[in-house]
Amino acid sequence: MNGPATGPVAGPGRVERRRGLPAADRTRAEEDPRRPAGSRSDLRERFPLGVWPTPLTRAHRLEAALGLGPVLVKRDDLAGFAVAGNKTRPLEHLIAAALRGGAEVLVTGGGPGSNFVAAAAVAARAAGLECELVIWGDPEGAPAIELARATGARIRPTGGTERSDVDRLVAERAAEIGARAYPVPRGGSTPVGALGFADAADELAAQLSGRRPAAIVLPVGSGGSCAGLLAGGLDIPVVGVSVSRSPEEIRATVLDLADRCAALRGTAPPRPELLEIVDARGPGFGAASAAETEAALLALRTEGLLLDPTYGAEAFAEVLHRAGAPTRAEPGPDSRTGLAEAPIVWWHTGGVLPAGAWLARQGSIGSPAPAHRAPIPSGRRP
Ligand SMILES: *Cc1c(COP(=O)(O)O)cnc(C)c1O
Numbered sequence: 001m002n003g004p005a006t007g008p009v010a011g012p013g014r015v016e017r018r019r020g021l022p023a024a025d026r027t028r029a030e031e032d033p034r035r036p037a038g039s040r041s042d043l044r045e046r047f048p049l050g051v052w053p054t055p056l057t058r059a060h061r062l063e064a065a066l067g068l069g070p071v072l073v074k075r076d077d078l079a080g081f082a083v084a085g086n087k088t089r090p091l092e093h094l095i096a097a098a099l100r101g102g103a104e105v106l107v108t109g110g111g112p113g114s115n116f117v118a119a120a121a122v123a124a125r126a127a128g129l130e131c132e133l134v135i136w137g138d139p140e141g142a143p144a145i146e147l148a149r150a151t152g153a154r155i156r157p158t159g160g161t162e163r164s165d166v167d168r169l170v171a172e173r174a175a176e177i178g179a180r181a182y183p184v185p186r187g188g189s190t191p192v193g194a195l196g197f198a199d200a201a202d203e204l205a206a207q208l209s210g211r212r213p214a215a216i217v218l219p220v221g222s223g224g225s226c227a228g229l230l231a232g233g234l235d236i237p238v239v240g241v242s243v244s245r246s247p248e249e250i251r252a253t254v255l256d257l258a259d260r261c262a263a264l265r266g267t268a269p270p271r272p273e274l275l276e277i278v279d280a281r282g283p284g285f286g287a288a289s290a291a292e293t294e295a296a297l298l299a300l301r302t303e304g305l306l307l308d309p310t311y312g313a314e315a316f317a318e319v320l321h322r323a324g325a326p327t328r329a330e331p332g333p334d335s336r337t338g339l340a341e342a343p344i345v346w347w348h349t350g351g352v353l354p355a356g357a358w359l360a361r362q363g364s365i366g367s368p369a370p371a372h373r374a375p376i377p378s379g380r381r382p
Pocket of ligand 1: 221226351
């Protein structure tokens with residue numbers, strides 16, 4: 001009877017009780033024969049953080065402004081936990097796994113602008129875990145790092161700018177701490193973390209109630225979100241907009257993660273033919289091209305959506321491209337929705353904290369006049 005968004009959840013009560021036990025008793029609780037460690041039902045448990053389902057909305061004003069085909073927006077920017085966006089989903093599974101294993105310290109890392117490290121710190125604190133963050137580059141004053149610090153997380157700069165040092169130093173630090181540590185690589189993109197987006201595939205399927213979109217478009221960084229979606233087994237093409245890695249590298253990473261995630265879930269392996277990767281590295285990680293900047297402002301001015309320059313603007317530019325010249329995959333009106341064409345699902349992954357900072361840096365761009373005037377909905381005339 002459970003809907004997809006209310007699947008098995010690690011209830012706060014149960015986790016509370018376990019956190020309160022002395023170490024020896026906790027071990028005994030973990031060995032409870034009714035809950036074999038690592039069983040599938042365990043793996044589907046989540047530590048509840050977000051508010052699900054996130055809305056699926058139609059971007060009517062955007063469509064009207066540009067004459068686009070139907071665009072549905074999956075609002076993971078409204079995931080309901082801090083400003084964690086899409087990172088809320090993997091963290092529900094990663095935190096649950098850490099607690100199940102009796103861990104007391106979450107050890108992870110990333111760059112100074114990483115939404116994952118900020119979200120991981122807030123989630124760890126909410127679950128009663130300590131948090132240590134290995135950060136490349138200069139962490140001073142970065143909003144994501146300040147947010148993490150506000151939760152009490154310890155920041156450990158690598159002292160260099162080499163990103164790949166992070167995962168090695170996370171593993172080293174976790175080994176130093178020992179059994180109390182739960183190490184998580186950059187972005188939370190492990191098979192366990194990807195379970196979060198496999199849940200999200202079920203969540204979306206329920207919201208589509210039979211409609212079949214032409215594609216789901218989402219930005220791809222470390223690949224866990226895209227991998228989870230594929231592992232979720234929807235019969236919908238997934239377009240991953242890669243912002244930091246070459247298409248070849250990220251495709252292999254996503255498919256490998258999706259395979260291992262599906263194996264954890266005990267579901268069918270992902271279908272590689274449903275995955276398309278778009279190369280959006282453009283002017284470099286964290287930088288938006290002029291067209292992407294324009295796209296982000298359009299999303300703000302038509303739909304009130306905040307897009308960040310690293311992920312959101314890139315993916316949205318791809319959405320515009322596809323919705324403007326859509327493959328009329330399944331033409332003809334849909335009896336339930338009245339949609340004339342197969343919609344594009346645009347996964348808005350969040351990034352609200354950097355989006356605000358980015359807009360603040362832009363100053364006033366372009367004309368202050370509205371690009372278009374929206375019709376006043378009937379029945380709501382002033
Ligand atoms: C992390 C992140 C992504 C990419 O997700 P991955 O699972 O790392 O591929 C996309 N958008 C935003 C806003 C993010 O913070």
